[in-house]
Amino acid sequence: xxxxxxxxxxxxxxxxxxxxxxxxxxxxxxxxxxxxxxxxxxxxxxxxxxxxxxxxxxxxxxxxxxxxxxxxxxxxxxxxxxxxxxxxxxxxxxxxxxxxxxxxxxxxxxxxxxxxxxxxxxxxxxxxxxxxxxxxxxxxxxxxxxxxxxxxxxxxxxxxxxxxxxxxxxxxxxxxxxxxxxxxxxxxxxxxxxxxxxxxxxxxxxxxxxxxxxxxxxxxxxxxxxxxxxxxxxxxxxxxxxxxxxxxxxxxxxxxxxxxxxxxxxxxxxxxxxxxxxxxxxxxxxxxxxxxxxxxxxxxxxxxxxxxxxxxxxxxxxxxxxxxxxxxxxxxxxxxxxxxxxxxxxxxxxxxxxx
Amino acid sequence: xxxxxxxxxxxxxxxxxxxxxxxxxxxxxxxxxxxxxxxxxxxxxxxxxxxxxxxxxxxxxxxxxxxxxxxxxxxxxxxxxxxxxxxxxxxxxxxxxxxxxxxxxxxxxxxxxxxxxxxxxxxxxxxxxxxxxxxxxxxxxxxxxxxxxxxxxxxxxxxxxxxxxxxxxxxxxxxxxxxxxxxxxxxxxxxxxxxxxxxxxxxxxxxxxxxxxxxxxxxxxxxxxxxxxxxxxxxxxxxxxxxxxxxxxxxxxxxxxxxxxxxxxxxxxxxxxxxxxxxxxxxxxxxxxxxxxxxxxxxxxxxxxx
Numbered sequence: 001x002x003x004x005x006x007x008x009x010x011x012x013x014x015x016x017x018x019x020x021x022x023x024x025x026x027x028x029x030x031x032x033x034x035x036x037x038x039x040x041x042x043x044x045x046x047x048x049x050x051x052x053x054x055x056x057x058x059x060x061x062x063x064x065x066x067x068x069x070x071x072x073x074x075x076x077x078x079x080x081x082x083x084x085x086x087x088x089x090x091x092x093x094x095x096x097x098x099x100x101x102x103x104x105x106x107x108x109x110x111x112x113x114x115x116x117x118x119x120x121x122x123x124x125x126x127x128x129x130x131x132x133x134x135x136x137x138x139x140x141x142x143x144x145x146x147x148x149x150x151x152x153x154x155x156x157x158x159x160x161x162x163x164x165x166x167x168x169x170x171x172x173x174x175x176x177x178x179x180x181x182x183x184x185x186x187x188x189x190x191x192x193x194x195x196x197x198x199x200x201x202x203x204x205x206x207x208x209x210x211x212x213x214x215x216x217x218x219x220x221x222x223x224x225x226x227x228x229x230x231x232x233x234x235x236x237x238x239x240x241x242x243x244x245x246x247x248x249x250x251x252x253x254x255x256x257x258x259x260x261x262x263x264x265x266x267x268x269x270x271x272x273x274x275x276x277x278x279x280x281x282x283x284x285x286x287x288x289x290x291x292x293x294x295x296x297x298x299x300x301x302x303x304x305x306x307x308x309x310x311x312x313x314x315x316x317x318x319x320x321x322x323x324x325x326x327x328x329x330x331x332x333x334x335x336x337x338x339x340x341x342x343x344x345x346x347x348x349x350x351x352x353x354x355x
Numbered sequence: 356x357x358x359x360x361x362x363x364x365x366x367x368x369x370x371x372x373x374x375x376x377x378x379x380x381x382x383x384x385x386x387x388x389x390x391x392x393x394x395x396x397x398x399x400x401x402x403x404x405x406x407x408x409x410x411x412x413x414x415x416x417x418x419x420x421x422x423x424x425x426x427x428x429x430x431x432x433x434x435x436x437x438x439x440x441x442x443x444x445x446x447x448x449x450x451x452x453x454x455x456x457x458x459x460x461x462x463x464x465x466x467x468x469x470x471x472x473x474x475x476x477x478x479x480x481x482x483x484x485x486x487x488x489x490x491x492x493x494x495x496x497x498x499x500x501x502x503x504x505x506x507x508x509x510x511x512x513x514x515x516x517x518x519x520x521x522x523x524x525x526x527x528x529x530x531x532x533x534x535x536x537x538x539x540x541x542x543x544x545x546x547x548x549x550x551x552x553x554x555x556x557x558x559x560x561x562x563x564x565x566x567x568x569x570x571x572x573x574x575x576x577x578x579x580x581x582x583x584x585x586x587x588x589x590x591x592x593x594x595x596x597x598x599x600x601x602x603x604x605x606x607x608x609x610x611x612x613x614x615x616x617x618x619x620x621x622x623x624x625x626x627x628x629x630x631x632x633x634x635x636x637x638x639x640x641x642x643x644x645x646x647x648x649x650x651x652x653x654x655x656x657x658x659x660x661x
Contacts (some may be wrong), residue, residue, distance in 0.1 A: 004570050004598055005623040007543060008605065011551040012563070013571055023503040027495025030503070032584055033418055034494075035411065038404075040560065047563035051510055053572055056582060058456050058506035059499070251586045337496055338422050339444060355444075 017049035030056055245301050247279045247286060255279060255288050257302050270296050270305050280324040280332075285347075289321030289334060297348050310334065310342045310351035317342055317351070373416055381421035386429035386437045396428055400492045424493030431476065431489035445501060446471075452502050456509050470501075470508055547622045550608030554601050562597050569594055 004012075021029075021042055028034045029042050046052050246258045248265065253275030256265040270276070276290035284301040295308045295317070310317040319336035326332045330347045333354075341355040371394075378384075378393045388396075400419065401412045429437030453467035454460065476486030491500050555563065561583070568574040568582070569590075576594075580587040602623070609619045 004566070005602070005605075007547060007623065008551055008554075008601060009570050011548070011555065012567055022490070022492075023500055023507060024490075024492045024494040027499040027503045029495075030582070031495045031499050035414065043564050044560035047560045047567055050567075050572065053564075053568060053574075055503060055506040055510055057572070057574060057578060058509060059502040060578070060581060061502070062455055251580050251584065338420060339497070 013050070015048045017045050017052070020049065020052060021045060026052065026056060026059070030059060245281070245286075247281050247288075247302075249276050249279055249288075253277060253290055255302075268302050271307070277320060277322060278324050280326050282326040282329060285326065285329050287324045287326065287332065287348075289324055291320045293317050293319065293321065293336070295321055295334065299347075308348045310344070310348075310353075312342070312351055312353040315353055317353075370413060370416065373413060377416060377419075377421045381425040383425045383429075386425055386434050388425055388429060393425070396424065403492065404494070419493040420496055421493060423497035424491065427488040427491040427493075427497055430474070431486035433484065445498065448498060449501055449505070452505055456502075456505055466505060466509055466512070469512075470505055473508075544622055546609060546612040546614065547605075550605045550612065553608050554604035557604060558597065558601070562593070565590060565593055566597055566601075 025034070025038065025042060029039065029046075034042065046056065246262050248256050248258075250256055250267075255268045255270050255276055257268050258265045270288060271294060274290055274292075274294035274296070276288050276294070278290065279286065279288040281287070281301075284299060286298045286302055287295070289295040293309070293316075295310065296305045297308050298305045317334070317336060317340065319338035319340060321334055322337050323335035324332065325334075331343075331345050332348070333341060333343045335341050339355060340353060342351050342353050344351050374394045374397055375390060377397070378390045381393065383389075383393045397416060397419070401415060405411050405415055426437055426440055430441050449471065450463070450467045453463040453470075457463035457466050470487075473487040476484040476488075478485050487504065491497065495503075558566070565579060565583070568579045569576075576587045576590050580590045583590070605623070606619050609622060610616075614622065
């Protein structure tokens with residue numbers, strides 16, 4: 001910005017401003033409710049009166065802040081955890097897959113894959129336990145039967161021991177159809193509980209590290225594909241949460257939306273002749289209101305808009321909309337410049353004037 | 356065509372229907388304000404804001420916040436139901452706004468309490484209770500008016516506090532720690548003053564307001580843009596343009612007055628604080644200026660609640 005010489009600033013500060021305007025005129029100026037002539041006179045006074053400029057600035061309401069409610073999540077499930085967890089899990093899976101292909105390409109059987117998938121579906125604690133069991137069993141069998149270990153791979157033994165165990169994992173397997181390789185991805189897609197488990201698994205990097213080579217070898221390529229699916233699913237979840245739309249209004253009352261956490265903003269065309277003053281969003285429900293009772297509602301995060309004209313029998317909402325409060329997707333309240341308060345309990349289909 | 360100055364008792368001709376409609380819209384009956392009383396209130400407002408000609412009265416009436424006007428006047432008249440409405444709607448906001456203005460809890464509470472007392476009208480004059488709410492005319496929203504009045508009260512309090520310097524401080528400032536007298540330095544070159552004044556005369560009031568807000572008050576572009584309801588980037592461009600043209604016009608004026616380029620540069624680089632401007636006198640004049648009038652219109656003292 002250009003610097004103004006001190007001498008010029010001094011001359012700018014001097015000069016007689018005349019009598020102060022009353023608070024009504026100052027308020028009307030702040031609310032853009034003056035005639036052209038009055039506004040011009042008032043601006044002339046303001047340009048010379050420090051006190052009145054201060055009053056206008058102090059009386060200005062705090063900037064409207066819009067909070068878009070994010071879906072609830074546990075405190076530990078945050079973006080850094082997701083990011084690093086996903087990255088480490090990805091590296092571990094790729095590394096394991098490479099070693100699998102190099103060392104034991106002949107041992108991938110559908111049955112093994114099923115075991116690995118069901119293991120992956122266990123809770124992290126169960127997964128730890130079964131992983132430890134696998135290692136212990138393998139070590140015991142190696143010590144007891146070195147010759148047998150030499151003739152058959154430790155992986156086969158380990159899986160054999162898993163298959164013989166009457167654990168929960170086995171119960172799941174026995175209930176499963178005969179072709180677990182084909183069924184496992186379907187069950188992954190269908191069960192939301194399973195998805196939750198997957199998310200937890202993806203973000204717990206320590207546990208991801210504990211996925212031993214034995215287990216991964218048992219999983220085979222199909223299971224690797226499943227894990228990759230889970231990894232990309234976790235990434236989708238984190239991406240979706242970071243892309244939750246944010247809303248704001250610019251100075252001339254145009255609605256703007258950001259899909260990248262506020263880095264860039266796009267104007268949203270709602271109505272060509274409406275100057276908005278307030279916006280409220282709850283999930284994909286967005287309400288925006290402004291001058292001359294203009295009120296619009298979008299149920300799909302701003303893709304489509306519907307004009308809403310609240311009326312209560314004989315009375316129609318007529319003032320400027322100054323506040324919108326949303327309790328949930330069906331309950332909301334609208335305040336107008338003439339201090340009317342309207343409420344809806346069915347997502348805007350019917351309205352009741354409270355004040 | 357002759358323009359009659361509106362009297363305080365009779366409504367301007369042709370506005371009777373509009374006043375009746377506004378009376379219904381304002382729900383004045385809920386607060387026992389009759390059509391005639393309502394008309395009289397509107398007429399007083401018209402006299403205040405359209406004293407010359409009645410041509411703009413209709414437009415004025417249409418822009419008034421009549422519901423809030425009626426509420427404020429009913430409160431000023433001591434109507435119990437009106438006060439219940441007022442408290443429900445504005446009491447909490449009043450304290451919130453005071454907190455926003457004063458930034459400090461105790462000062463905010465004191466500020467809000469002080470205004471609340473004025474609104475209620477704790478003082479009586481000639482048997483009539485004096486309420487600040489009776490001066491509200493509905494030009495802006497009642498909430499906005501309360502904000503403005505709070506801000507005004509805050510500025511007044513600040514001015515009062517600055518004037519009330521303790522005797523010890525006064526003696527320290529005046530005698531013990533008196534600043535040494537500065538040597539007399541030459542004043543601003545009259546040619547520079549003339550050139551600056553001419554350059555300012557070419558600005559419109561809004562440009563001057565933007566300049567003063569940014570360079571004197573230290574307001575941000577966002578604050579100024581919100582006050583003038585234009586985009587921040589517009590203010591930024593405007594400021595840049597005004598500052599450049601101002602400088603250019605001053606330089607042109609100084610050149611015309613016979614200054615060389617070097618003299619012009621030196622004149623513009625002079626810090627006004629180094630010049631012998633009688634700041635003390637100017638400050639004294641400013642402090643003599645009246646603080647904002649705490650005008651309290653008179654309202655009937657009778658309790659009109661039913």
